[in-house]
Amino acid sequence: MNKVITGNEAAAYGALLSRPAVVCAYPITPQSRVVELMAEFHSQGLLKGKFINVESEMDAIGYVIGASSGGVRVFTATGSQGLAWMHEGLHWAAGARLPIVMVNVNRPIAAPWNLTSDQSDSLSQRDTGWMQFYCENNQEVIDTVIQTYRVSESIGLPAMVCLDGVYLSYVAESTEIPDQAMVDRYLPPYEPDFPAGKVTANRYKLWDKSAPEPDSYSTDEFFESRYVLHKLQSQCLDAVLRANDEYKEIFGRAYLPVEEYKADDADVVVVCSGSAVGTCRHVINILREQGHKVGLVKLKMFRPFPKELVRKALAGRKKVAVIERDMIPGQGGVFCQEIKWALSAEQRAVPVYGFVSGLGGHDITAKLVEKAILFTLQEEPPEQDVIWLGLPEKRESDEYDKRSIKIY
Numbered sequence: 001m002n003k004v005i006t007g008n009e010a011a012a013y014g015a016l017l018s019r020p021a022v023v024c025a026y027p028i029t030p031q032s033r034v035v036e037l038m039a040e041f042h043s044q045g046l047l048k049g050k051f052i053n054v055e056s057e058m059d060a061i062g063y064v065i066g067a068s069s070g071g072v073r074v075f076t077a078t079g080s081q082g083l084a085w086m087h088e089g090l091h092w093a094a095g096a097r098l099p100i101v102m103v104n105v106n107r108p109i110a111a112p113w114n115l116t117s118d119q120s121d122s123l124s125q126r127d128t129g130w131m132q133f134y135c136e137n138n139q140e141v142i143d144t145v146i147q148t149y150r151v152s153e154s155i156g157l158p159a160m161v162c163l164d165g166v167y168l169s170y171v172a173e174s175t176e177i178p179d180q181a182m183v184d185r186y187l188p189p190y191e192p193d194f195p196a197g198k199v200t201a202n203r204y205k206l207w208d209k210s211a212p213e214p215d216s217y218s219t220d221e222f223f224e225s226r227y228v229l230h231k232l233q234s235q236c237l238d239a240v241l242r243a244n245d246e247y248k249e250i251f252g253r254a255y256l257p258v259e260e261y262k263a264d265d266a267d268v269v270v271v272c273s274g275s276a277v278g279t280c281r282h283v284i285n286i287l288r289e290q291g292h293k294v295g296l297v298k299l300k301m302f303r304p305f306p307k308e309l310v311r312k313a314l315a316g317r318k319k320v321a322v323i324e325r326d327m328i329p330g331q332g333g334v335f336c337q338e339i340k341w342a343l344s345a346e347q348r349a350v351p352v353y354g355f356v357s358g359l360g361g362h363d364i365t366a367k368l369v370e371k372a373i374l375f376t377l378q379e380e381p382p383e384q385d386v387i388w389l390g391l392p393e394k395r396e397s398d399e400y401d402k403r404s405i406k407i408y
Contacts, residue, residue, distance in 0.1 A: 001177045007168030008033035010138040010175055011077065011103040011161070014145025016041050017183045021072035024052040024063040028082040029115045030165040031105035035077060057082035061089035068098040073149065073190040076100065079165060080107035080121045087125065094129025095225060097232070099152035103145065106274070107165040108360055116361020117165040118325040119274060123302070123334045129229055131159035131236055132303040136277040138173040143253055146178065150187055150243040157232055164325070166361060167275040178251060186250050233304040240301060255300055258309040262288060263295025267318040268376055271339060273299045276323065276364040283369040294373055299335065307342040314343060319351050321376040323369065323389065325358040332356065332385035351381035357389035364390070371407050
């Protein structure tokens, strides 16, 4: 069935089709429609599980942690300040190996207040142990939510499905809503190995039969737990690729963790993630027609970082341009820093140009993308970690600004 729906509605349909037993989320702009639609599904009898009203995002993450600990499929959603408020619970969910699926509608973290789009909210949670996936369009949103349940439950880790606020959350696109029977074939009921009658007061994962009686304060247990968490992260990529292949067999659609577009012979590639990927595709097509050997690498999976796939996609390039909607104050873009780390093991380093753009909801236009690519083609690698792309020019530059690079 095809419907014209927003990204928020696509996220809600993806959750509905996955048949969660417990849904608990708190509304926050620009995510609120996800929660509202899940409530409508529940009132209409379409959502068979429980829909829980809570008073905050901290309550929401705590509720789904408790429900997931009891061995049922759960769903929640948030964004921006709401995700920040969940921070403590995010660490707990990953440490307890709970396969919680959360939709995060990307919005800037205050201050100043902003209700639009950038990816700093989810990227600031990159060290919590959650898998993170970033979507290009609404079709990818609904499909990724369903796939993520398959991945999370197969490996025992929580995951965020991220979509850009406003540019996806509020924009309506023609989207195919999968048939429920086909989803059920792909995603069977969640049945963890639950040891009935063997729940103990200190056990953080109720269905783990193999674990010894835990000592909540044991340093050895904590150390070993982090070792296991690290090993699980290294296994995530195989689980993602397997789930993606199986999804393609049934639905005919697939989304690689790292996707190359017209990059086979490209000397210069652009790396991008989220809704701006479509704009980058358009610009690559234009520049290709003009004879420029440029290509695109779409980074869908950010955590765990698929470093081997990134190295393979960027190996042998003359230059790499990273365009992203986030930044680390005083350091630069998060994606850029991760890519530099991934490439650091290469004997021949590839120059990486880090463009920060679209902060606070500014549009990453085709014109800006073209300027970034042409700058990369024509200029030597800058010493600065940040190239400001599309920064509003409001005042006379001070001495520091004269040493920075800004492309208007």
